[in-house]
Each structure stands twice: as structure tokens, then as C-alpha cells.
Amino acid sequence: MAERDIERWFTDQQTRKTRRLEACANKRWFATEAEARAAALWDRTQFGERLTSYSCDVCTGWHLTGGHRR
Numbered sequence: 382m383a384e385r386d387i388e389r390w391f392t393d394q395q396t397r398k399t400r401r402l403e404a405c406a407n408k409r410w411f412a413t414e415a416e417a418r419a420a421a422l423w424d425r426t427q428f429g430e431r432l433t434s435y436s437c438d439v440c441t442g443w444h445l446t447g448g449h450r451r
């Protein structure tokens with residue numbers, strides 16, 4: 382791998398890490414998948430939003446992704 386490619390890869394990894402940290406800080410937090418799924422189901426019945434639960438590798442908790450558009 383060329384040095385330039387390694388630099389690009391490294392920058393890309395840093396960007397992804399920052400995005401994950403920001404997403405983690407801005408999202409609702411759930412201790413378990415069951416809680417996240419319950420919240421997702423609630424949002425679907427209340428607001429018609431389709432959210433997906435995922436385990437977060439930043440805080441080891443669960444968040445929802447999908448619906449919200451601002």
C-alpha cells in the first residue's frame with residue numbers, strides 16, 4: 382500500500398470514529414436490546430417511524446437508527 386493510501390485510510394478511520402462518537406452522544410441510550418426494541422415499537426405506533434436498534438461499540442449500550450430526519 383502506498384504511503385498516500387495509508388494516510389487516506391487513517392483519515393477515513395478517524396472520520397468514522399468521530400461520527401460514531403457524535404451519533405452515540407446525540408442518540409437515546411438503552412441498556413438492553415429489549416429496551417431499544419420497545420422504544421422503536423413505541424415510535425412506530427406513535428409517529429409511524431421505522432427505527433432499527435443496534436449495539437453501540439462506543440458506549441456498549443443500544444441506540445436506534447433510521448427514522449429521524451431534521
Ligand SMILES: [Zn+2]
Pocket residue numbers: 404405406437438439440441442443444
Ligand atoms: Zn453509544
